[in-house]
Amino acid sequence: MTFRLPRLCVVLSLVILPxxxxxxxxxxxxxxxxxxxxxxxxxxPTEIGPDxxxxxxxxxxxxxxxxxxxxxxxxLTAEREGKLVTIAVxxxxxxxxxxxxAPHQKLEAIHRIGNHAQSTPTSDGKRVVTFFGSCGLFxxxxxxxxxxHHPLGPFTNTFGAAxxxxxxxxxxxxxxxxxxxxxxxxxxxxxxxxxxxxDRSEFPRNYCTPIVWNVGGKRQIVVAATLRxxxxxxxxxxxxxxVRGIARAVCMTPVIGANNNLYVAGYAGGGDPxxxxxxxxxxxxxxxxDTNGNGTFxxxxxxxxxxxxxxxxxxDRDKTGRITKKEYEYFRSxxxxxxxxxxxxxxxxxxxxxxxxxxxxxxKFVPFCSSPLYYQGHIYTLKDGGIFASLDAKTGKxxxxxxxxxxxxxxxxxxxxxxxxxxxNERGKLTVVRAxxxxxxxxxxxxxxxxxxxxxxxxxxxxxxxxxxxxxxAKK
Numbered sequence: 001m002t003f004r005l006p007r008l009c010v011v012l013s014l015v016i017l018p019x020x021x022x023x024x025x026x027x028x029x030x031x032x033x034x035x036x037x038x039x040x041x042x043x044x045p046t047e048i049g050p051d052x053x054x055x056x057x058x059x060x061x062x063x064x065x066x067x068x069x070x071x072x073x074x075x076l077t078a079e080r081e082g083k084l085v086t087i088a089v090x091x092x093x094x095x096x097x098x099x100x101x102a103p104h105q106k107l108e109a110i111h112r113i114g115n116h117a118q119s120t121p122t123s124d125g126k127r128v129v130t131f132f133g134s135c136g137l138f139x140x141x142x143x144x145x146x147x148x149h150h151p152l153g154p155f156t157n158t159f160g161a162a163x164x165x166x167x168x169x170x171x172x173x174x175x176x177x178x179x180x181x182x183x184x185x186x187x188x189x190x191x192x193x194x195x196x197x198x199d200r201s202e203f204p205r206n207y208c209t210p211i212v213w214n215v216g217g218k219r220q221i222v223v224a225a226t227l228r229x230x231x232x233x234x235x236x237x238x239x240x241x242x243v244r245g246i247a248r249a250v251c252m253t254p255v256i257g258a259n260n261n262l263y264v265a266g267y268a269g270g271g272d273p274x275x276x277x278x279x280x281x282x283x284x285x286x287x288x289x290d291t292n293g294n295g296t297f298x299x300x301x302x303x304x305x306x307x308x309x310x311x312x313x314x315x316d317r318d319k320t321g322r323i324t325k326k327e328y329e330y331f332r333s334x335x336x337x338x339x340x341x342x343x344x345x346x347x348x349x350x351x352x353x354x355x356x357x358x359x360x361x362x363x364k365f366v367p368f369c370s371s372p373l374y375y376q377g378h379i380y381t382l383k384d385g386g387i388f389a390s391l392d393a394k395t396g397k398x399x400x401x402x403x404x405x406x407x408x409x410x411x412x413x414x415x416x417x418x419x420x421x422x423x424x425n426e427r428g429k430l431t432v433v434r435a436x437x438x439x440x441x442x443x444x445x446x447x448x449x450x451x452x453x454x455x456x457x458x459x460x461x462x463x464x465x466x467x468x469x470x471x472x473x474a475k476k
Contacts, residue, residue: 026069026456026463029120029164030413034211034253036373038417042460046420046432048473049445055461055472056094060087062467063117064162064411066453070123073097073142074456074463076470077117077130082107084116086130088144094472098144104135108153110160113409113426115452118162120209122172127189129172133161137172139192148192156180157205158313164209168219168234171195175223177206179317184210184223184237198237200225204317207251207369213262215347224250224264227337229345241349243358247271248338252367252413257374257393261359262345265381267366270307271340277307279332282325296322307335340366342381344396360396365389371413375421375435382410382423388431390439404431405444411452424451428466 030036038044045053063078067089074089084102089095107116119131127147129139134153140146155161157178165174172187182200187193206225213222213231220240221232228244247266254264270277289301298321302309308323308331315323315331342362349357365381373380378399379391386407390399409426416422420442421433428447433439449466456463462473 024459025071025123025125026067026458027124028068028122028166029066029209030253030255030371030415030454031456033256034166034209034371035255036371036413036415036454037375038415038457040417040459042418043475044418044420044457044460044462045473045475047443047445048430048432048462048464048471050447050471052445053473053475055474057472058089058094058096058470059468060096060465060470061085062115063465064115064452065117065164065465066120066412067456067463067465067470068121068123068128069456069458069463070125070128070142073123074470075121075123075128075130076453076465077119077121077132079116084132084135086121086128086138086140086144088128088142089470091472094470100138100140100144100146102130102132102135102138104132108134108155108160109158111158114160114162116160118160120164120453122165122167124167124189127167129165129167129189131161131165131174137165137174137187137192139172139189147190150187150192150194152176156317156319159205162207166210166212168212168221171234173210173221175200175208175210177203177208177225179204179314179319182206184221184232186234186237196237198232198239202226204249204314206249209253211254211256213256213347214260222254222262224252224254224266226250226334229254229262229264229343231349241351241353241357243343243345243349244354245339245341245358245361246343247340247366248334251369252371255372255374257379258377259393260347261393262347263342263372263374263379263393264345265342265366265372267340267368268338270335271338272366273363277335277338279307279335281332282328286325294322296324297328298322339363342366342372342379342391342396344393362391362396362398364398365391365401367410369413370410373414373416373421375416376419378435378437380414380416380421380435380439382406382414384408384410386410386425388423388433388439390437399437400439402439404433404441405429406431413454415455415457417457422455422457422462424455424464426450426452
């Protein structure tokens with residue numbers, strides 16, 4: 001069906017928009033190459049806010065997906081009254097052009113702060129592909145006609161699915177790391193049929209969207225996840241190389257710098273020096289806490305609030321309601337090996353590449369969900385609590401650390417352009433930073449709505465989604 005709002009929902013200001021008929025696009029999570037950096041030299045507005053520099057403002061149902069932009073259209077996903085929807089918006093006016101429902105039998109479990117529309121769409125200008133967890137992948141043409149649907153799941157994950165698909169040539173690439181049956185797959189963009197599928201069952205739940213790394217003239221798929229970063233052959237899905245020594249869970253996406261080095265960050269509780277999680281071996285505690293003597297641990301047998309008790313649903317990977325010795329020891333090993341770090345990796349690795357291709361690592365200022373940003377020779381990270389840091393991309397050395405207004409929980413990733421970096425926290429507080437060795441805050445604003453999506457920067461405009469609206473900002 002074609003969705004129409006009952007009233008004109010676009011609020012126009014006195015900002016005059018230039019033509020949107022340009023070649024610049026923001027086609028996937030974090031834009032071109034998932035780098036979070038605008039590709040044009042157009043000037044971006046600085047002092048934006050709910051009532052500043054607003055070109056238009058459109059009310060939308062809640063969703064955690066980020067806006068993507070291709071040609072004259074913006075694509076998002078949302079949850080409207082229990083329905084999972086893909087939405088197309090006109091770039092020039094903010095008018096909703098169409099809305100399509102993704103059929104489902106029931107909504108899957110999600111995290112307490114989650115949403116059933118968490119994954120960001122991707123578009124090549126002819127099609128838009130969206131992903132709704134166990135409902136699967138949906139491909140529409142730009143006018144909203146369904147081209148194909150590829151069912152997936154059900155997934156064993158009480159937090160739900162959140163990584164986003166990407167389009168690479170004539171394929172859709174999707175990584176799904178859950179408590180069981182994790183995989184990386186390529187699907188034919190025209191038909192939705194599986195081209196290849198690589199087993200990743202060693203990896204429990206992670207939330208890294210794959211990126212494409214061009215190495216020696218050949219593209220490869222990179223995924224960061226539990227304890228290691230992996231590069232895969234784009235044609236076959238075969239593992240090419242790995243670098244070890246990262247966190248036990250990864251919720252952010254790597255970034256490639258202008259020097260073609262890869263920058264990866266991963267954070268999980270208990271992975272910082274001085275606050276490591278230590279758990280006694282299974283055999284040392286089984287006689288003490290296995291009160292029913294069945295050789296496994298039920299939740300009420302574990303110490304309340306302890307590491308295994310708090311993460312019971314994750315440790316119990318097969319969802320039997322009990323933790324086996326194998327499951328217990330697997331997670332104990334993750335606690336022992338997990339390391340919260342920002343890592344730089346040079347291209348060209350083959351096989352085991354930890355020692356040969358890791359350039360540097362930095363154990364401080366590691367963000368949780370907000371992906372690292374490479375911009376003008378620096379790596380920028382935003383840690384929960386508003387700790388904003390810049391690192392020298394060549395050495396990993398800390399350049400400057402400070403606190404910004406975008407504190408608290410942070411789920412949106414930093415984006416940059418026109419010498420500025422835009423930061424958002426969960427509660428809708430925005431900080432604009434002037435980039436550089438002596439970076440400084442130059443603007444702050446409060447949208448007074450929760451914000452999880454990452455803004456899109458295209459042709460001098462900023463498309464920012466809150467949990468109630470989609471904004472377009474442009475210089476007057």
